[in-house]
Amino acid sequence: MGDVTNHGTGSQFDPSTAKKSKDGFWRDVNNNLPKVSASDIERHTYCPLSWELAKKGNSGQGDAINSGKAKHAKIHERVSEFKIKQSQFKRHMIIWTWWFTVIIAIVIDSIAFMSIDDVVLYPKDVAKYLAMWSLTVLIAGIIAVSIPWRSWLGIDVTIKQQKNLLIQETKTLQPEWEPEGFEGGWFEAGKVETSLLFAAILLGIHSIALNGADNRKQAGFILIMLAMLWTLAASWQLQRALIMENASELARKDVGLKEGTEVAYSDDEESAGLLIDSVTGIRGRPDQIVIIDGEFIPIEQKTGRVPKRPHSSHKRQVLAYIHLVEINTKRTTPYGILRYGNEDIHQVVWDENTKEELFDEVKEIQRLMVFGGAKRNHDRIGKCQNCSRKYACNESLAV
Structure with a gap:
């Protein structure tokens, strides 16, 4: 924006040298912006004088403050529990899928053992083909683990990767499979690499089995029995997955999230990192960021009395979080959610008018920080x- 090329928010802002830039935001001689938190925006909208008192070190007092902190901690605990159960369900389903793949492969092998005609296709020939296939897949898996092929191929960042990046930056929830900062390559394995190595092992085992088979019908019968045992094991794994899905669903209802919602972030007020916009100076931590229909949506939880209609100060705070999520994910965020308990839920729309409303508020706060x-x-x-x-x-x- 404007003619500013360096938007610093990390250094100390010097109000004595601050001037209003062409974009309307205030910067000092070193291009540092005053830091405006989403809470600043909420307090200033409520009452500028209350905001100024807070900036001078006058902390809020009253039972409602302590009660609100306790309720927020409880909400974070419940959201984290939901996320953990949701992640466990996904892991169980992935493992079950792999086990079921083994069953299919064993059944195919057993049919091949019993039906392949030695004249048409000798089992040892099949074993050779499987061995070559296994070696090819193994080499592909090793290469995939060894080099950062995703970045080399210019694969676009997916929603899942953006979620993991958000997790890495904010240090809150852990991704369900690939670790923080995972990009693949340099001896890091993700789902693709693991699948390739798993397939290589599976093909290799069946190649060895076919190569050593003399009595094909007997070997086929043994494989069918083995498939039945794998089916029992897979059924047990599926049962675990369904139990975890039920637990995840109960946790979701307890939190009050919509069906199909995925949690990408939850603020615990201790370890969660800040979302920062270096262009405007806005920063903050929404209570949660969820993924709804492929969109990152911030949620602000209010634990006090439920008003007849949403307070403008609360809506402005949500607008700040929407802007921060949009900046940090580089994806359009259409709206945010303001919640008073589990039942009173409001959608805060994000458009050019509300963006201008937010920025005007921030500029006024920055002006007051200067003068x-x-x-x-x-x-x-x-x-x-x-x-x-x-x-x-x-x-x-007040009297």
């Missing part, structure tokens, strides 16, 4: 009465 002079923006006694910083406010209307 100060925040004023109360209302004449509501009840609002002052419920303010957690009324003890430090000289303009409070």
